[in-house]
Amino acid sequence: MLELYTHPMSPCAQKVRIVLAEKALQWTPHHVSLQDKENLEPWYLQLNPLGVVPTLVHEGRAVIESSIICEYLEDAFPGQSLRPADPWKRSRMRFWMKHVDVKLHPACGTIQWPMVMRPALMAKPEEERSAILERIPEKPRRERQKRLVAHGLDAPDVADAVHTYRKTILEMEEVLGRHPWMVGDEFSLADACLAPYFQTLHQFDWTELFERDCPRVSDWFARCQGRASYQQAVAGDFPEETLADLRARGATAWDKISAHLDAA
Template identity: 40%
Template sequence: MLELYHNDMSVCAQKARFALAEKRLEWTGHHLNLRAGDQQKPDYLKINPLAIVPTLVHDGVVIPESTVICEYLDDAFPDPPLKSGSALERARMRLWTKQLDEGVHYATGNVSYCLVFRHQFMQKPPDELEAFFAAIPDPVRRARVRENVLKGMESSHFKDGIARYKRLVRDLGAALADGPWLAGQRFSLADIGFAPYITRLDQLGFQEWHQSYGTRIGHWYDRLRARPAYAEAITKWLNPPVVALLGEKGREAWPKVKAMLAA
C-alpha cells in the first residue's frame, strides 16, 4: 500500500504526485494544512522529523524527500520508466534534479513566501505566528521562514531567490534547445521535478520572464500540461484561493521583479 502525506499546492508534493500519476499507481492521501501547522504535530514528526511534506509510506516503510521519493517510485515500479536507458541522459536528468535540492527549491520558497504566503501568515495573531516559527525543527529553515514572512521583499533571501530563479530560467531555455525534454529526447524525472517550479512562475503571472528567452520554455510547459498525469497531480489539486493570491500578489510585485531581473 502506498500512502502520501502531502499538501495541495506544495511544489514538492506536486512532484511526488506527478510521479505517482505517470506510473498510474493507486495511493492513499493524507492532506496536511501547512498554514495550520499540521506538519508540526507529534504524529507527523514521527515520520518526518523536519516537519515538511511530502512523505511516502510504502507498506509501512517511510520515504521522505521528494527527489528520493520520485527515484524510489521509478525503481520500485519500473513500468513505465521515468528515466532514459542512456547513461548520458540519466546523468543529465540527475544534474537537473540535484539542483532542486541544492538551491532551486529554496529560491522558490523564498520568492513565494516573500511575495505571497507571508500574507496568509500575517493574518495569525503575533503569539500564534511566533509559536509556528518556534515549531520549525531546523534552525536554518526557521530563521529563513521567519525573515521571509516578517520582511517580505525586504528579506535578505528575496534577492537571492530571484537571482537563482533567473539562472534557472536561462538554463531551462538553453537545455530545451537540445531536445523536447530536459534530459534530452525522453520525458523523465527531470521534467517531473521542474514542472511545479515553472507552474509557480506561471501562477505568479511572471510569464514575461521566460518568454524573454524565446518560446522553448513555453512549449515545454505546454507539453507538460498536455500530459494526463499533470492534470491528475497538479491541476486537480489546485486550491483556488491560493491560486488567486499568487496571481494577485505576483502581478503587484512584477514591476519590481522585472527591474531586479534587468539590473
C-alpha cells in the first residue's frame, strides 16, 4: 500500500505525484495543510523530521525527500521506467535532479512562499508567528522564512531567486536544442522533477521568465503540461477559480519580479 502526505501547491509533492501517475500506481492521499503549519505538528515530525512534504509511506515505512522518493519508486516499481538505461544519460538525469534540489527549489520557495504562505502567518499575532517559525527544524530554511515573513518579496533573497530561475531556463534552452527532453528522446525523472517549478511561474502568470526568448523551454513545458500524468497529478489541483486568484496575486507582484528579471 502506498500513501502520500502531500499538498497541492508543493512542487516537491507535485513531482512525486507525476511519477506516481507516469507509473500508473495507486496511492492514498493525505493532505497536509502548510498554511496551518500541520507540517510542523509533532505527529507529522515523527513521520518526517524535516517537517516538509511530501512523505511517502510504503508498507508502513516512511520515505522522505522528494528526489529520493522518485528514485525509490523506480526501484520498488521498475515497470514503466523513467530512468535512462544509458549510464551517461542517467548521470545527466541525476545532475538535473540535484540542480532542482540544491538551486531551483530554494529559489522557487523564495518567490512562492510570500505569495501563498506569508498572508496566513501575517494574520497571526507576532508572538504566535515567531513561535511557529522557531519550530522549523532546519536553520537555513528557518532563517530564510523569517526574512520572507518580515519583508515579503522585498527580502534580499528574491533577486538571487529570480536570477537562479533565469540561469536555469537559459541552460535548459541550450540543452533542449539537442533533444526533445532534458536527457534525451524520452521523458525522464529529470523532466518530472523540473516541470513543477514551471507550474509555479504558470500559476502566477510569470511565464515571461521563459517565454520572452526561450522557445524550446516554452515548447518543453507545453508538452509536459499535455501529458496525462501532469493533468492528473498537477493541473487537476488548479481549477479556474484557483488560477484566477493566484494570477491576481501574481499581477500585484509582477513589478518586483520583473525588476529582478531585467537585471538578471
